Amino acid sequence: MRKISTKIAAFILIATLISACNAEKRVPDGKQLLTKNQITVNGKATKEENIFNQLYQKPNSTLLLGYRLRLNLYNLANLNPDSTYQAKFTNNPGKYERKSKWLSAKQVDRLGKSFWYHGIHDFLKTTGEPPVTIEKEKTDKSILRLKYYYFNNGFFDVEANNEIDTLSIKRAIVKYAINTGSGYLLDTIKTSISTAVLDSLYETIRPNSVIKSGKQYRTVDFEDEKNRIATHFRNNGVYFFQPTYVNFDIDTINKKNKADVNLIINDYSYQEKDSTRTEPFKIYKISDVNIYTDYSPNNTSLKITDSTTYKNFNFYSHEKLKYKPHAITDAIFITKGGLFADNKTVLTTRYLNNLKIFNYPSIQYEIDSRDTTSTSLIAKIYLTPRKKYSFGTSLDVTHSNIQDIGIALSISETIRNVFNGAETLEISARGNIGSSKDLANPNNQFFNVSEYGLDLKLNFPRIFMPFSTEKIIKKSMIPSTLMAVGFARQQNIGLDKENFTGSFSYNWTPMKNTTARFDLFNVQFVRNLNPKNYFNVYGSSYDALNAIGKIYNTESTYFDNDTKKNLIIESGTSGFINDVLSLRTDLLPSDAFYADVKSIEERRVRLTENDFILATNFTFTKTTKTDLLDNTFYLFKTKIESAGSLLSLISNTTNQSVNENGKYELFNLEYSEYIKTEFDYIKHWDLTKEKVFAVRTFFGIAIPFGNSDNVPFSRSYFSGGSNDNRAWQPYSLGPGSSGATNDFNEANMKIALSSEFRFKILGDLKGALFADAGNIWNVYDNVVDEKSTFTGFKSLKDIALGTGFGLRYDLNFFVLRFDFGFKTYNPANETGEKWFREYNFAHSVLNFGINYPF
Incomplete structure (x- = not known):
C-alpha cells in the first residue's frame, strides 16, 4: 500500500510541476496567445463543429478539464540546446579542457548531442505544441472561409467580421460574428440536354433528383447530382460521359431569396487533330x-x-x-x-x-x-497470374484472456489453381509457447503453455454443390466454399488437450458491407490427455472436497499423512468420491455435504470427459465501417448454431440403443446436443479532435437438450478479462452472485455491455475512461444453485459493474493497451457491501491487451 501511495504522490507532484509552467512563456512580445474562439450566428452563440472547422487558427489542444499538456511540454523544452551547452564552456573555458582530458574532445562534443543535453528537448518540442498566437492574416482567411461556408449552404448575402477580446497582455479571445441573411430556395428547375438519348435516360431518374424545387441551395447537392447523373449514364452504356459535362445555370435575377436552376448537358466534344469536334453522345x-x-x-x-x-x-x-x-x-x-x-x-x-x-x-x-x-x-x-506456390512465415507476440504473453511461429504453403478451377490450398503449421499465471504451475516455469497444430484449407471460388445456386446466391455476391481440417495439441500444465476440427462452409456477401457464412457442418473432437490432473488445475474444487474429506474420510490410504490428512490426488480424491456416492461413508443423500461432493464430481466428469460436437451454424455480419480510420460506424453480428440434432434424428430413426445414462453414443462417446444464438452490436461515435465514444452490447445463450444436460466447456461463456469486464480476471466473475467459487467459472448464458470514451493525450499516446457491465448465468441445464442460475428479470440485479481508465500507445500496425479496472458493483458481496467496497488500487485489475477491446 505504501508503494501505491508513493506512486500517487509522485504523479501528483509531476502534474503540479507541469501545470505550474507559464503558458505564455514562449509567446513573443507584441503577440497574444489564442485562448478561445467564439462564434455567434445571427446573434446566437454556436458550438457547431462544421463552423469551427472553417477557422484557420484554433487554440492549443487540451487534455481533460481544459489542461494544455502539449503546450506546457513545449514550454519546458530548451529551443536552443546547442547554444546552452556551448555557453557552459564559454563562461568557463577551463571546464572544457578538464572534461577533454577526462573523456576526449570528441566525446565532450558528442555529449552535447546526448539525450540529457539535446534529445530530451527534441522530444519535448516534437511531442509538445508551440503556442498558437493570433495572426491577422489567418483571422482574415477565417472570415473568408466562413463566408464561403454559408454561401455554399444557400446564404448569398452573408456578412462576417471579427474582433479581438484582450484578456491580458499576452492572452486574448477571437470573436467572430456572422449575419447570414435569408437563405435562397430553389424555385423552377429546367433541363437542357442536347443529346436525345441522354434526355431519355435522365427522365428515368429525374424523380430521385437531389435538386428539388423548394429546397434550400447547397453546393454539395449540385456536386452529388452531377455524380449521380454521370454514374447512371456510365452504367447504361454512355462510355465517354464524365461529370464535367453536367453544368448548372443558377439565376437569381429579379428573384427574392429564390433561384431558378437550369441543368445543362451539352453534346460530346473531342479533339481531332487540331480541331475540336462535337457530336451527340452514343450508347455503347x-x-x-x-x-x-x-x-x-x-x-x-x-x-x-x-x-x-x-x-x-x-x-x-x-x-x-x-x-x-x-x-x-x-x-x-x-x-x-x-x-x-x-x-x-x-x-x-x-x-x-x-x-x-x-x-x-x-x-x-x-x-x-x-x-x-x-x-x-x-x-x-x-490477368497476371500469381506464383503457383508461395511460402510464408510469421512470428507474433500474442495476448489472450488466459495467456498473459505468448510467442507464436507459423509457416504456411499456399498452392494456387490446384484443380485448374482457381482453387487455393493452404497448408499451415503453427507452434506457440506462452506464460499464464492463472494455470497450475508447480515448477514455477515462466513458459508453462505450449501448443502446436496443423491446418489444411481448400477454397473454391463458388458454391460447391451438385446443383446450381445462382438463383439464390448470385455470383455478384462473390460466393466461395471453404473446406478445412485441423489438428492441435495443447499442453498447459492442466488437462492438456488434443483438438480435431473439420468444417464445410459457404461464404458470400448478400449486399455491400454485409457478409454471410453458413457452416453445413462444423465438427470438433476434444480429447483430454491428462484428466487425472484435474484437482491440481481446479484447486478450489480440491479445497472444497478436501475439507469434507478431513471430516468424513475413514480410509487412511486416501491421506498423504495422518497429521494433515490431505486427500491424495488422484487416488485419494477419486476413492473418497466413490465412497461418498456409494454410501460407504457417514454422509447420506439428504446431507448438504453429500450434495457438495456430488456437485464436485459432476463438474469434474463434465470438464474431463472428451467432447464430440457436430454443429450447423449461420453467421450474419453487417458493418458501416469503411476503413481502419473510420471512427463513426456500427457493426452488427448474429449467429445461430445447432449441434447434435442430426445425430439424434439418425439414432432415433435407426433405433440405436442408449447407454446407462439414457444417452446416445457415437464412437463410445456421448455427443453434444444444444442450440445456441448470439447477438453482438458495436457502435462508435467520432466526437472530433480525436475523441471517440464507443459502446458494445452482447447477448448469448446456449440451451442443451436431448442428448445433453449441459453445454460443452468449449461452447460455454465466461466473464472477465481484457476484452470483457476489465475489473475482473478471466473466468473470475459469476455465474450470477455465486462469487466465482470455481477456478474457471463458466455458464451457458451471458450479457455484456461496455462503453468507452477515448481521447488523445499527446502524440501516439491515447487515454480512455470505460465502464463494463455484465455477468454469466446457468439456464435450462443441470445446475441447480440458485445463485448461479438465471430465474427471470430479478436476476439482472446480479449484473456486475466495473469502471476504470486506460492508456494506449498506437504503433500504427497495432495498439498496445493497458487498462486499470475497479470493481464498482460486485453482486457476489453481501447486501450493503456491493457498491464501491473494492474500489481501490489494492483490488484493481491491470489488463494488458493488443488493439482496442471493441
Whole structure:
C-alpha cells in the first residue's frame, strides 16, 4: 500500500510541476496567445463543429478539464540546446579542457548531442505544441472561409467580421460574428440536354433528383447530382460521359431569396487533330470480351499460342491455357452484347481480385473498328497470374484472456489453381509457447503453455454443390466454399488437450458491407490427455472436497499423512468420491455435504470427459465501417448454431440403443446436443479532435437438450478479462452472485455491455475512461444453485459493474493497451457491501491487451 501511495504522490507532484509552467512563456512580445474562439450566428452563440472547422487558427489542444499538456511540454523544452551547452564552456573555458582530458574532445562534443543535453528537448518540442498566437492574416482567411461556408449552404448575402477580446497582455479571445441573411430556395428547375438519348435516360431518374424545387441551395447537392447523373449514364452504356459535362445555370435575377436552376448537358466534344469536334453522345455495347490469362508487361511481344471461346468469352494465352474457363467467367460480369457499365467493370475487378490467383486485374476498352456505327467496344481483361506456390512465415507476440504473453511461429504453403478451377490450398503449421499465471504451475516455469497444430484449407471460388445456386446466391455476391481440417495439441500444465476440427462452409456477401457464412457442418473432437490432473488445475474444487474429506474420510490410504490428512490426488480424491456416492461413508443423500461432493464430481466428469460436437451454424455480419480510420460506424453480428440434432434424428430413426445414462453414443462417446444464438452490436461515435465514444452490447445463450444436460466447456461463456469486464480476471466473475467459487467459472448464458470514451493525450499516446457491465448465468441445464442460475428479470440485479481508465500507445500496425479496472458493483458481496467496497488500487485489475477491446 505504501508503494501505491508513493506512486500517487509522485504523479501528483509531476502534474503540479507541469501545470505550474507559464503558458505564455514562449509567446513573443507584441503577440497574444489564442485562448478561445467564439462564434455567434445571427446573434446566437454556436458550438457547431462544421463552423469551427472553417477557422484557420484554433487554440492549443487540451487534455481533460481544459489542461494544455502539449503546450506546457513545449514550454519546458530548451529551443536552443546547442547554444546552452556551448555557453557552459564559454563562461568557463577551463571546464572544457578538464572534461577533454577526462573523456576526449570528441566525446565532450558528442555529449552535447546526448539525450540529457539535446534529445530530451527534441522530444519535448516534437511531442509538445508551440503556442498558437493570433495572426491577422489567418483571422482574415477565417472570415473568408466562413463566408464561403454559408454561401455554399444557400446564404448569398452573408456578412462576417471579427474582433479581438484582450484578456491580458499576452492572452486574448477571437470573436467572430456572422449575419447570414435569408437563405435562397430553389424555385423552377429546367433541363437542357442536347443529346436525345441522354434526355431519355435522365427522365428515368429525374424523380430521385437531389435538386428539388423548394429546397434550400447547397453546393454539395449540385456536386452529388452531377455524380449521380454521370454514374447512371456510365452504367447504361454512355462510355465517354464524365461529370464535367453536367453544368448548372443558377439565376437569381429579379428573384427574392429564390433561384431558378437550369441543368445543362451539352453534346460530346473531342479533339481531332487540331480541331475540336462535337457530336451527340452514343450508347455503347460490348462486341467482344477478350481475356488474356497470362499477361505480363514483359511478354507483350510474345505470340498468342493458345486460345479458346467459352460462352462468348475469348481466352488467349502465350502458353497452354491453365485454367478451366468457367472458373474465370464466373468472376466476369461484362458480357458480349450487353451495355458498357462502370459498375460491371468494378464488380469484375473486385471478383477477379478475390480469386487470389491473379494480381490486381486491368480492364481496358477500345472502340471496335469492325462496327461502322462506332457504337461497339471490345473489353480486354488482362490477368497476371500469381506464383503457383508461395511460402510464408510469421512470428507474433500474442495476448489472450488466459495467456498473459505468448510467442507464436507459423509457416504456411499456399498452392494456387490446384484443380485448374482457381482453387487455393493452404497448408499451415503453427507452434506457440506462452506464460499464464492463472494455470497450475508447480515448477514455477515462466513458459508453462505450449501448443502446436496443423491446418489444411481448400477454397473454391463458388458454391460447391451438385446443383446450381445462382438463383439464390448470385455470383455478384462473390460466393466461395471453404473446406478445412485441423489438428492441435495443447499442453498447459492442466488437462492438456488434443483438438480435431473439420468444417464445410459457404461464404458470400448478400449486399455491400454485409457478409454471410453458413457452416453445413462444423465438427470438433476434444480429447483430454491428462484428466487425472484435474484437482491440481481446479484447486478450489480440491479445497472444497478436501475439507469434507478431513471430516468424513475413514480410509487412511486416501491421506498423504495422518497429521494433515490431505486427500491424495488422484487416488485419494477419486476413492473418497466413490465412497461418498456409494454410501460407504457417514454422509447420506439428504446431507448438504453429500450434495457438495456430488456437485464436485459432476463438474469434474463434465470438464474431463472428451467432447464430440457436430454443429450447423449461420453467421450474419453487417458493418458501416469503411476503413481502419473510420471512427463513426456500427457493426452488427448474429449467429445461430445447432449441434447434435442430426445425430439424434439418425439414432432415433435407426433405433440405436442408449447407454446407462439414457444417452446416445457415437464412437463410445456421448455427443453434444444444444442450440445456441448470439447477438453482438458495436457502435462508435467520432466526437472530433480525436475523441471517440464507443459502446458494445452482447447477448448469448446456449440451451442443451436431448442428448445433453449441459453445454460443452468449449461452447460455454465466461466473464472477465481484457476484452470483457476489465475489473475482473478471466473466468473470475459469476455465474450470477455465486462469487466465482470455481477456478474457471463458466455458464451457458451471458450479457455484456461496455462503453468507452477515448481521447488523445499527446502524440501516439491515447487515454480512455470505460465502464463494463455484465455477468454469466446457468439456464435450462443441470445446475441447480440458485445463485448461479438465471430465474427471470430479478436476476439482472446480479449484473456486475466495473469502471476504470486506460492508456494506449498506437504503433500504427497495432495498439498496445493497458487498462486499470475497479470493481464498482460486485453482486457476489453481501447486501450493503456491493457498491464501491473494492474500489481501490489494492483490488484493481491491470489488463494488458493488443488493439482496442471493441
